[in-house]
Amino acid sequence: MSQAEKIKQGQFTNPETPGYVGFANLPNQVHRKSVKKGFEFTLMVVGESGLGKSTLINSLFLTDLYPERVIPGAAEKIERTVQIEASTVEIEERGVKLRLTVVDTPGYGDAINSQDCFSTIIAYIDDQFERYLHDESGLNRRHIVDNRVHCCFYFISPLGHGLKPLDVQFMKAIHNKVNVVPVIAKADTLTLRERERLKRRILDEIDEHGIKIYHLPDAESDEDEDFKEQTRILKASIPFAVVGSNQQIEAKGKKVRGRLYPWGVVEVENPEHNDFLKLRTMLITHMQDLQEVTQDLHYENFRSERLKRGGRLSSHGYVLSPAYGPEPEEMDKDMILQEKEAELRRMQEMITKMQAQMQIKPDGAGDGQHV
Amino acid sequence: WPRVPGLGHSGSGSTLLGYIGIDTIIEQMRKKTMKAGFDFNIMIVGHSGLGKSTLVNTLFKSQVSRWSSGWGGEHKIPKTVEIKAVSHVIEEGGVKMKLTVIDTPGFGDQINNENCWDPISKYINEQYEKFLKEEVNIARKKRIPDTRVHCCLYFISPTGHSLRQLDIEFMKHLSRVVNIIPVIAKSDTMTPDEKNEFKHRVRKELETHGIEYYPQNEFDDDMEDKNENDKIREAMPFAVVGSDKEFQVNGKRVLGRKTAWGVVEVENPNHCEFALLRDFLIRSHLQDLKEVTHNIHYETYRARRLNDNGGLHPISANNTQESNL
Numbered sequence: 127m128s129q130a131e132k133i134k135q136g137q138f139t140n141p142e143t144p145g146y147v148g149f150a151n152l153p154n155q156v157h158r159k160s161v162k163k164g165f166e167f168t169l170m171v172v173g174e175s176g177l178g179k180s181t182l183i184n185s186l187f188l189t190d191l192y193p194e195r196v197i198p199g200a201a202e203k204i205e206r207t208v209q210i211e212a213s214t215v216e217i218e219e220r221g222v223k224l225r226l227t228v229v230d231t232p233g234y235g236d237a238i239n240s241q242d243c244f245s246t247i248i249a250y251i252d253d254q255f256e257r258y259l260h261d262e263s264g265l266n267r268r269h270i271v272d273n274r275v276h277c278c279f280y281f282i283s284p285l286g287h288g289l290k291p292l293d294v295q296f297m298k299a300i301h302n303k304v305n306v307v308p309v310i311a312k313a314d315t316l317t318l319r320e321r322e323r324l325k326r327r328i329l330d331e332i333d334e335h336g337i338k339i340y341h342l343p344d345a346e347s348d349e350d351e352d353f354k355e356q357t358r359i360l361k362a363s364i365p366f367a368v369v370g371s372n373q374q375i376e377a378k379g380k381k382v383r384g385r386l387y388p389w390g391v392v393e394v395e396n397p398e399h400n401d402f403l404k405l406r407t408m409l410i411t412h413m414q415d416l417q418e419v420t421q422d423l424h425y426e427n428f429r430s431e432r433l434k435r436g437g438r439l440s441s442h443g444y445v446l447s448p449a450y451g452p453e454p455e456e457m458d459k460d461m462i463l464q465e466k467e468a469e470l471r472r473m474q475e476m477i478t479k480m481q482a483q484m485q486i487k488p489d490g491a492g493d494g495q496h497v
Numbered sequence: 498w499p500r501v502p503g504l505g506h507s508g509s510g511s512t513l514l515g516y517i518g519i520d521t522i523i524e525q526m527r528k529k530t531m532k533a534g535f536d537f538n539i540m541i542v543g544h545s546g547l548g549k550s551t552l553v554n555t556l557f558k559s560q561v562s563r564w565s566s567g568w569g570g571e572h573k574i575p576k577t578v579e580i581k582a583v584s585h586v587i588e589e590g591g592v593k594m595k596l597t598v599i600d601t602p603g604f605g606d607q608i609n610n611e612n613c614w615d616p617i618s619k620y621i622n623e624q625y626e627k628f629l630k631e632e633v634n635i636a637r638k639k640r641i642p643d644t645r646v647h648c649c650l651y652f653i654s655p656t657g658h659s660l661r662q663l664d665i666e667f668m669k670h671l672s673r674v675v676n677i678i679p680v681i682a683k684s685d686t687m688t689p690d691e692k693n694e695f696k697h698r699v700r701k702e703l704e705t706h707g708i709e710y711y712p713q714n715e716f717d718d719d720m721e722d723k724n725e726n727d728k729i730r731e732a733m734p735f736a737v738v739g740s741d742k743e744f745q746v747n748g749k750r751v752l753g754r755k756t757a758w759g760v761v762e763v764e765n766p767n768h769c770e771f772a773l774l775r776d777f778l779i780r781s782h783l784q785d786l787k788e789v790t791h792n793i794h795y796e797t798y799r800a801r802r803l804n805d806n807g808g809l810h811p812i813s814a815n816n817t818q819e820s821n822l
Contacts, residue, residue, distance in 0.1 A: 136665075147558050148780035150590030153527045155784035160526050162718070220520040233587055263802045268792060394660075410518045414525040418810075422639050433635045446516060 150184075164223030166272050167413055168254075171228065171246065173281025174235035174295070180205050182370035183228050183277075185383065185394060187217060187407055200451035204292050206234040210245040229275060235292055244296050255428040276420045277340070277409070278304045281311040282365065288327040289335075297337045303424055305340035307408075307415050308332070313367035313400045314385060314392045319366050328365055339364070342408065343415055360408050366401035369394055374384065519745065534593040536643045537783065538582075538624075540675070541598065541665065542617065543575055543652025544605030547682035552650075552739035553598055556775055560741075577580050578616045581802045582644075597648060614667045616687060620812055622644050623676050625798040628663050645795060647786045648711070648778070649675045649784060652682040657695050660702045662687060668708045674794055676711035676786055678778065679703070684736035685754060692736050699734055710734075716789055729777055735770040738763050757766045770780040 130302065171179045211230045216223060228251070234243050254274045261270045282293060289297075297306055308328065313321060332339060342364075345357040371394050374382045383394040394402050409416075540561070541549040561583070573587035580806040584597040599620070604613055624645040631641040649671065652666055668677055684692060704773060712730065717723040732810075740763050743750045763771045797818070 137557065147556070147587075148591045148775065149535075149587075149594050149783060151780045152594070152783055153531050156530050157527055158525055159784060159788070160523060165522055186517075217519060218518070219517060222520040222523055265803060267796060406517070410521060410526065413522050413527060414767055418529075426637060429637075430635045431638045434498070445801055455715075 137201040146486075153460060159435070161222055165224060165413070166225045166227070167417065168227040168229060168273055168275050168277075169409075170247075170251075170275045170278040171281065172231045172234055172278060172310060173309075174283065175232065177281040177283060178370050179230065179281055179311070181280075181372060182309075182311070182402075184372050185370040186409070187215070187494060191195040208243045208376040210246060210250045227273065240292055243292075244299055248299060248303065251300065252428070255303075255425055256432070257427065258425050259429055269445060274420055274425060275304050276413075277416045278306050278495065280306055280308050282308055283316045284310050284312050284324065285368070288324065289331045294331070294337065297332075297339070298335060302427065305419055305424070306338070307340050308365040309405065310365055310367040314369045314371065315369070325363075325365055325367065340416070340419070342412060346390065356407070356411075360404055363401050363404050366407055366408070368402045370402065518657060519524040521694060521706070521744075521769065531592060533640065534595065535783075536595045536597070536776070537600060538597040538644060538647050540601065540602050540617070540621075540646045541652070542604055542649060543682060544654070545602065548710065548739050549652055549682070550600070551741060552652075552682070552737060552771075553682075553737040555771065556779065557587060557596060559585065559587055561587070561596055570603070570729055572608045575603040578613050578619045580616060591686055597644070610663055613663075614670055618671060618674065621671075624679040625795055626668075626802075629797065629799055629802060643787075645790055646675050647790045648743065649677050649718065651677050651679045653679055655683050655686045655695070655736075658671070659690050659698055664707050665702070665708070668703070668710070669706055674710050674791055676713075676794070678711050679734040680734040680774060681734050684737065685738045687736070688820075696734060696736060710791070712790050713789070716793060732770070732773060735777075736772045738769040739773055753760040 140348045144323050145248070169183075171183060175178050195350050211232060212223060212227055213230070214227045218224070233249055234240075234247070237243060248297050251274075258272065258274055261267065280293070280297060282289065297308070300306060302409065310316075310321070310324060310328070316324065342357060342361050345354040369385065369392055371385050373385070373393075374381045375386045377384065377389050377391040377393060382391070382396075384396075385394075393399050397403050500587070539553070542555055543549050553562040554560055580599060582597050584595055586593060586595050588594070599619055604610075604617070606707050607613065612765075614712065628641060628643065628645055629805075630713065631638060641770045651664070651668060653660065664679075668679065671677055679699070681692075681695065687695060710733065712726040714726075714730075717726055738754065738761055740752050740754050740761075742754070744753050744755050744760050745751075746753070746760050746762060751760070751765070752763040760770045766772050
């Protein structure tokens with residue numbers, strides 16, 4: 127067994143080995159601290175109503191994130207604008223704690239005119255970045271909560287022939303702010319052939335429109351063959367075509383999660399039926415990477431743009447206390463307005479004074495100043 | 498590599514899986530940290546002749562310190578306190594560490610040692626400033642190089658009596674900006690009884706003067722940490738002996754010092770507390786030393802800078818200092 131593998135298993139060589147210092151134990155120290163601290167992850171789900179988003183989320187994390195759900199009728203939906211609903215759940219598995227926040231976006235794509243339905247969503251994403259920037263630049267940084275959106279599942283309807291104009295527009299609007307993972311919903315509507323065709327179509331359109339979806343990093347050369355193979359399979363399956371379900375069905379003498387049709391049972395966790403397991407695997411094995419890309423790419427982009435634009439900066443570009451309020455341009459406008467008002471007041475005072483003087487002046491020029 | 502179950506080969510839709518695989522995140526983190534490598538910066542302070550360099554070499558089982566008996570260099574005492582940092586990359590078990598040893602020759606060696614800790618204090622704060630500057634940059638580096646001092650080993654002379662005035666002044670001033678680990682140097686000068694008495698006296702003095710050495714009481718996260726750290730605090734300062742020479746004892750090769758009356762074995766817990774220091778410093782608290790530096794000392798520095806004059810300005814020197822010229 128190699129040293130590296132031994133370390134992985136939490137052992138290390140006999141400490142009495144000559145020449146052994148012991149800092150090879152450092153990863154274990156980091157491990158211990160990480161386990162104690164736990165992890166945070168925020169996942170956003172976007173897609174029209176009825177694409178099975180909530181069911182899928184519940185399936186992914188084996189929990190019921192929406193226990194008291196009431197599905198509104200069409201009449202109620204008309205008046206609604208896009209809402210942002212964030213639910214947080216703490217999941218613990220083998221001592222590792224994950225604080226998972228799922229941000230739902232009901233109302234997306236529901237209105238007759240969906241022209242502006244994503245500005246709310248974008249504002250939310252930016253808001254979290256702004257909040258983090260503010261916290262990061264502040265004084266008390268020990269307990270910063272990271273609510274930035276680490277990943278966005280975008281649900282594509284299986285009923286069309288590819289991406290809809292709304293899909294394209296939305297993904298282009300957020301691909302520089304968040305990791306976008308396109309997902310084909312309710313994949314049991316399609317046969318395998320239709321599925322392949324749809325996937326190819328979608329990938330072509332993503333290419334055509336220059337949409338930057340999240341790319342799984344290639345496996346490192348020192349990973350084992352299994353992992354490399356798995357990464358290859360995952361990469362080849364994007365976009366994932368998924369089916370979600372929280373019902374247990376009896377199939378072939380076993381209880382499985384699935385959907386019961388007269389013609390058969392669609393098993394959620396059967397890789398031959400749909401890509402659910404692949405989606406889950408991708409999410410879990412790349413959770414760390416998703417966070418990293420959010421921090422190193424999307425957040426840093428936001429931060430540098432933000433700092434270049436405004437906030438109160440000294441000449442050295444240090445953020446003193448970033449304005450979490452009106453934009454600097456607006457601030458200047460306010461200032462200009464105030465100054466103009468002050469000037470107007472001054473002029474009024476001058477005129478009043480002059481008028482007063484003219485009253486005193488003995489039959490002076492009858493025509494005073496016309497204001 | 499721990500596989501998330503169910504992918505790839507379970508064609509028959511196996512039994513209901515209740516396992517998601519969240520604990521594999523830990524493995525991802527470990528891989529990431531191992532790939533990135535670690536930086537560790539250790540400063541050694543004490544007047545000359547206390548075996549500082551030898552001890553550091555013994556700790557890391559490599560010639561990482563400037564002066565080492567193998568180099569045969571001249572041990573000239575400089576006229577002022579100098580700060581000399583030397584870096585080495587050492588590897589063990591697939592883990593790479595960039596170890597930087599910061600030596601402080603001249604400390605405590607002058608006739609008048611007043612404020613001789615100022616250059617040291619200035620160096621430490623300069624590293625905080627460097628890090629801060631990188632952090633507030635608009636276009637930030639992905640991984641900011643960390644030159645901050647994670648640990649300061651302070652060498653106490655084994656007089657057997659008590660701490661010297663300089664020891665107290667140094668530790669009082671610096672324990673608020675850096676993690677200080679006091680060690681009793683060349684402890685083979687004392688018998689076990691003398692050692693225990695001395696340690697006890699030193700600990701009392703540190704307490705009297707309110708000197709919080711690492712691991713500091715106030716930073717214990719939870720009961721588990723507190724219990725572990727209490728035991729360590731009770732055993733500190735560690736009375737150590739360093740050596741880079743090997744001798745044969747009872748058929749084994751051991752690091753030690755050979756005298757006419759026997760061999761002092763460095764790694765023998767009955768002879769000295771080197772092994773305790775090494776385990777504590779490297780095997781269990783290395784990461785914590787870095788975290789306390791980052792989360793506490795650095796943040797304190799940063800908060801002070803943010804509050805100064807209502808903002809950040811380029812810094813020339815944050816401390817007044819008089820050199821011992």
